[in-house]
Amino acid sequence: MLDVLYIAITIVFFGLMLAYVHACELLGHEPVEGEDRP
């Protein structure tokens, strides 16, 4: 039973990290050029 729990924690954690990659990619989608301040 504990084995299932710890394996599930591991899989869920890495699944969240993969979603986190996608979230960071979305955060990076913005105009990036031409907004330099004088």
Next chain:
Amino acid sequence: MTMNGWLQILLFSAVLLAVTKPVGIYVLKVYDGSFRWLAPLERITYRLCGIDPEEDQHWTRYAASMLIFSAVSMLATYVVLRMQHALPLNPFNRDAVPARQAFETAASFTTNTNWQSYAGETTMSYFSQMTQLAFHNFVSAATGMALAVALVRGIARNSAGRIGNFWTDLVRGTFYLFLPAALVLALLFVQQGVIQNFHQYITATTIEGAKQVLAMGPVASQEAIKQLGTNGGGFFNANSAHPFENPTPWTNFLQMLAIFIIPAGLVYAFGRMVKNQRHAWAIWAAMFILFAGGVTTAYWAEARGNPIHAARGVDVVATATNPGGNMEGKEVRFGIANSALYATVTTDASCGCVNSMHDSFTPIGGMVPLVNMQLGEVIFGGVGAGLYGMLVMVVLTIFIAGLMVGRTPEYLGKKIQSREIRMAMLYALIFPASILLFSAASVVLPMGLKGLNNAGPHGLTEILYAFTSTTANNGSAFAGLTGATYYYNTTLGLATLIGRFAMHVPMLALAGFLAERRVVPESAGTFPVTTPLFVALLISVILIVGALTFFPALALGPVVEHLVMGAGKLF
């Protein structure tokens, strides 16, 4: 403090400076593909694993490859530890590792932390030590190096977010850097008396006539990568205080040097990759100044000793026959200077091996390893981890400098804008969040308090140190905390995972975002990154980020313990 002690610290510093450039050139050749002498083995590995070595991965794919590799190897280790009783090379019939400890150990070694809540010689089979723990010692180190190189590529390139190939970086780092270096160092260790065998444990009769079991095993091979990969997990429970792991002053010196040698060389390689060697030396100088500050403080505090001992008549003054100071928890053969130096080196880097017990240091002496880790282990740091942590700090420094002069900050010709700062801040905030939230929960929950062996500020320091060490992927233990419980095995295991992967992702995103930027020429408003002013500002940012986030906790732990010690009370 003695002249002999200072000379040893100076010798270590001089040798580190001397080896930085040659090691850096070697590291550069590993990752630019110059080395081909294991090309057939590389090709077979790629073919067997279905890897296209020519693929230049987008940062999202690079991150996903790293995460999937880490998840699969962690699960494999978990399964082996749970089944070691049924696997070969188990001459002492070690039972399966308990589930909670198998989870923590698998997480800990996958993340290059090597926090150990077990005694290796009484828990692990030779099979587990050699195929799982040693495997992770190599690949977790190679993963750290790969990520640092990926970030440097992001800074150096304009490649639409593509930062290299995780699999080739992993394979090259393992084959050309860590395996050959570990082989050479292991042979040096064996020559000095570190054991390497598969013998049965030996029962010896002591001088007093008592029976003592001496654990054996393939120690030297694991010891070498333990240092070079800044892993830190000892074959024996006593780690590098054990005479079979660290038998002579030379092995002690080599171990400390092996911890710093690749991170220092990587800084030089960084300079070559971004074609700005003076900037790399400026970063090296900032790292060295922080290192020198740490070792000076630790050596001073330990050589000064405990005033309560002095008040009770214990001789704490160094003489020709007495080391003086605080020798509790230290090996007589290493003394105070080498214990303070080792503690500083191992926590500047993310190594975590120890040749003395940090719990027995004076409050200020023990605070040095704690602060080193809380600064993000950017003082040379772990293999790869030190450089990418430091580069995130550089980005924040450039941002602050840009705010001061009212211009969009630029770093090596790349504009630093909001999305880069978001990623840098995510990286900088996840670290203290994990440490402080887990520590805060542990000092109020009964299951957290149950693991404490000391009361008062020292107890708080023990908990704070445990979550700092695991989140920072250091792995050194302050001791005094019973970590082998369901609560601590699970939370400390989670802290290692958060401290590694939840910080890797924004760092790789930062690499990808920088790789999307065009290089713009320097202008009069560009903040110079090769001057003493830059070094001073960088050090200030590192110290202020650390001070702002951790000072309240430190004030309640080691600082108050130091003040109370002055009033005659110990914990």
